[in-house]
Amino acid sequence: MPTMLTDVFRGHPIHLPHFHQPDLTSLSNLPDSYTWTSQDDPLFTVAPPPTAGENIPLIDLNNPDAANQIGRACRTWGAFQIVNHGVPLELLQGIEFLTGNLFRLPVQRKLKAARSETGFSGYGVARISSFFNKKMWSEGFTITGSPLNDFRKLWPQLHLDYCDIVEQYEEQMQKLSSKLMWLSLKSLGVSEEDIKWARGSSDFNWAQSALQLNHYPVCPEPDRAMGLAPHTDSTLLTILYQNNTAGLQVFRDDLSWVTVPPVPGSLVVNVGDLFHILSNGLFKSVIHRARVNQTRSRLSVAFLWGPQSDIKISPVLKLVRPDESPLYRSVTWTGYLRTKATHFNKALSMIRNHRQG
Numbered sequence: 401m402p403t404m405l406t407d408v409f410r411g412h413p414i415h416l417p418h419f420h421q422p423d424l425t426s427l428s429n430l431p432d433s434y435t436w437t438s439q440d441d442p443l444f445t446v447a448p449p450p451t452a453g454e455n456i457p458l459i460d461l462n463n464p465d466a467a468n469q470i471g472r473a474c475r476t477w478g479a480f481q482i483v484n485h486g487v488p489l490e491l492l493q494g495i496e497f498l499t500g501n502l503f504r505l506p507v508q509r510k511l512k513a514a515r516s517e518t519g520f521s522g523y524g525v526a527r528i529s530s531f532f533n534k535k536m537w538s539e540g541f542t543i544t545g546s547p548l549n550d551f552r553k554l555w556p557q558l559h560l561d562y563c564d565i566v567e568q569y570e571e572q573m574q575k576l577s578s579k580l581m582w583l584s585l586k587s588l589g590v591s592e593e594d595i596k597w598a599r600g601s602s603d604f605n606w607a608q609s610a611l612q613l614n615h616y617p618v619c620p621e622p623d624r625a626m627g628l629a630p631h632t633d634s635t636l637l638t639i640l641y642q643n644n645t646a647g648l649q650v651f652r653d654d655l656s657w658v659t660v661p662p663v664p665g666s667l668v669v670n671v672g673d674l675f676h677i678l679s680n681g682l683f684k685s686v687i688h689r690a691r692v693n694q695t696r697s698r699l700s701v702a703f704l705w706g707p708q709s710d711i712k713i714s715p716v717l718k719l720v721r722p723d724e725s726p727l728y729r730s731v732t733w734t735g736y737l738r739t740k741a742t743h744f745n746k747a748l749s750m751i752r753n754h755r756q757g
């Protein structure tokens with residue numbers, strides 16, 4: 401039996417200090433343990449060049465040229481925003497409503513559904529927290545499979561309604577992710593024929609996913625705090641819904657940090673590490689982070705999408721020059737998540753084939 405996402409960290413406990421996390425909404429000063437400097441994160445204070453003013457592309461999926469625009473965005477930014485994506489507005493409002501209600505619950509109630517050190521789902525701090533000396537100004541809730549058990553602990557009365565929203569949201573995101581993957585691959589001249597594991601399976605039985613709900617409370621000193629530290633996602637693609645408070649920033653070597661402005665009804669798409677591997681390095685897995693705000697709290701919902709655990713992802717052969725070896729060795733999603741859980745931002749280079757000469 402392949403490892404399911406739920407089991408991926410079973411033999412890999414990660415020390416996560418949720419139980420010692422104060423209620424961030426009650427703090428009027430930024431404690432030292434939450435104060436970031438460039439010593440805690442070398443990218444913390446990099447300044448943009450004086451002429452920077454660019455932003456990630458906003459792509460209309462109804463545009464006949466969408467595949468090319470997406471391909472270009474994946475190569476230059478590793479991220480883009482989409483409109484006319486087909487996900488009903490009521491569903492976006494529904495998931496935002498659920499997320500807001502979840503994080504408004506008293507801390508003691510949220511901790512009833514705390515994620516354990518070897519678990520995958522539940523309430524807690526970001527997994528990557530263990531790689532940083534300072535704490536992040538955020539709380540999260542991870543879902544994979546049915547959230548029924550956790551939601552029953554959070555909402556003894558209303559859990560079924562909330563499960564329904566998650567199910568509908570995941571169904572829509574699943575369809576959209578697959579559409580986006582094929583559009584971006586089309587731009588590289590890659591079709592279903594070229595990828596054995598994804599060929600002809602319209603019921604998505606080769607894919608699996610997780611949902612990450614994030615909350616960034618109002619912060620007394622946002623310039624010195626960090627909502628979610630810089631990272632790349634370990635996914636093929638991530639589709640992110642953000643409420644109308646800015647905070648997400650993507651990194652470009654030539655432009656530094658660029659804020660992704662919230663556009664009502666739109667969704668942000670990030671290329672993850674697995675898509676970078678699949679595209680033989682042509683698509684960038686984008687470094688991104690979340691900053692926080694002094695007057696407005698922020699919510700985001702990340703749909704993390706990847707292949708089933710028995711599928712090995714390797715560069716599409718069509719994208720590898722005949723005189724070169726593929727840039728990466730093959731890897732399963734669960735195998736990669738474990739490497740990432742131990743080596744964090746060194747994970748990609750650990751599976752890279754180093755070229756001779």
Ligand SMILES: C=C1C[C@]23C[C@@]1(O)CC[C@H]2[C@@]12CCC[C@@](C)(C(=O)O1)[C@H]2[C@@H]3C(=O)O
Binds near residue numbers: 612634702
């Ligand atoms: C499938 C996963 C990707 C993720 C780790 C996880 O097991 C579930 C949560 C995901 C998330 C969301 C916030 C940022 C991130 C780096 C983290 O700490 O947890 C990502 C992980 C990832 O993409 O590597």
Ligand SMILES: O=C(O)CCC(=O)C(=O)O
Binds near residue numbers: 648688
């Ligand atoms: O909140 C955000 O904008 C970013 C969230 C994120 O990067 C994630 O959940 O992986």
Ligand SMILES: [Fe+2]
Binds near residue numbers: 631632702
């Ligand atoms: Fe992310």
